[in-house]
Amino acid sequence: MFDLKDLYQEVIVDHNRSPRNFGKLENADRSLEGYNPLCGDRLTVYLKLDGDQITDIRFDGSGCAISIASASLMTEAMKDKTIAEARLIFNNFHELVTTDGTDIDHDKLGKLMAIAGVRDYPTRVKCATLCWHTLHSAIAGEQTSVSTE
């Protein structure tokens, strides 16, 4: 049986209560909205790029604890990373929440491991991945908002 505490870990509760890098990024080079019609989560990810590097990343919007905490942790993980590094983290994270996680480099994911509990809640995986897909599309230069459906 799944333990609820695996999903709502202290890290998640904390990042939901006080999300990091929250609020609009003025002069963002890219911004993109992600929307989950199932639960109404709506997040915008803002990026400041210097060549190949993410020099600043912020987000705003509203959503459940999983989506807010995931976005908060994502911005922490992505700051000052190159786009290639960001893609690697994205792929690792995606593995983490959608597979049994045997091939994942836990050390590289660090605090993001807190989101792993979502694996056992199929309906909630989309909450955790909303901001990530939005970032992925923003990096790819897409203009239209991202939907989980």
Place this chain on the structure above:
Amino acid sequence: MTFDNTAKKLQSQATVLDIEQIRADFPILSQQVHGKPLVYLDNAATTQKPNQVIETIDQYYRQYNSNIHRGVHTLSERGTAAYEKARLTIRDFINASSEKEIILLSGATEAINLVAQSYGRSRLSEGDEIIISQMEHHSNIVPWQIVAEQTGASLKVIPINDAGELIMDEYRKLLTDKTRLVAVGHISNALGSINPIKEIIDLAHEYGALALVDGAQAVPHTVVDVQALDCDFYAFSGHKLFGPTGTGVLYGKQTLLEDMPPYQAGGDMIKMVTFEKTIYNDLPYKFEAGTPHISGVIGLGAAIEYVNNIGLQAIAAYEHELLDYATEALTTVKGLRIIGTAANKVSVLSFIMDNIHPHDLGTILDHAGIAIRTGHHCAMPVMQHFQIPATARASMAFYNTKQEIDCLVQGIEYAKKVFA
């Protein structure tokens, strides 16, 4: 007789339901979820099915599965008889004057789409107006948007107040000689509000408009008499009425249905086909193309018989007691706000919590074995009115108990601790 004016009177004369006996009829209710007894409070989404329905369907497939209306063999005759008997049960359930007025479809959604596409598309034109309301389920919004686009008609919306009631004065202002059709829900799925449907229908008729009632949320809770209401169309789903999914009913006045063009074409809806000309079948078959959901309709008949045996008046009275109990219990929870506080309500409670998103609450309650619905409940304009993305919704049926509501409150208090 409508629920609006009789609910309170009925409460005093209610026969006491034997809830334990009733619960024993619903095998699904006795299971454990995450190691806790299931508390099923998502009845506005779909209701559970009693043994009587499950066994009726089982019997059909084990003993007389066959195609109906055409076969001359014994099984087909049994199937046809059972299917048509269910139609009569449905006719009597909503007091329609003829079984020709009972069109058997896949759900309330299809019933509304049928009226929009058959009646709406053939009769509406530029300048005509359709009135709906802000509290409609998407299935009573989008079909009208589509037909409006197809015909050049326009859509007007009755606003709601902060209690989640229709603003009737605004409705009166929207009615003009251009109004052709008023399509309003009898009871709101997201808010539980019972609309003054008789008044809405009468006002529509005063302006020469037709009235369609989306009764998906009403039939499990209240006595519906389509003749007393004088509605032109009444749509509902079987699965919200303790029957199988994939079943639904459109009631329509015979004179209207006779003049309407077919909605879908195929077998069973015709009398004669040649390549030069096809003669359509009589009502109700004109609107029932293809092999229908035979087992489902027979199962729906069994569901209605089950509800009739308990008695909708007793059900309404008991559910009102549950609603009062739950409203009071939830009101004591700090940080909880009920969305939808209409004076006339059924046992549907939408609410939001300070600092806890409905989706998180839904997951935490699920862990306590409690099934509620979270989200926009296919009624996004309702969420827009209250400026919230989503609510948590507990919706009760006659098999729910006060103890289960206590479990809900305990679950909410636990969720508050998780996020404290």
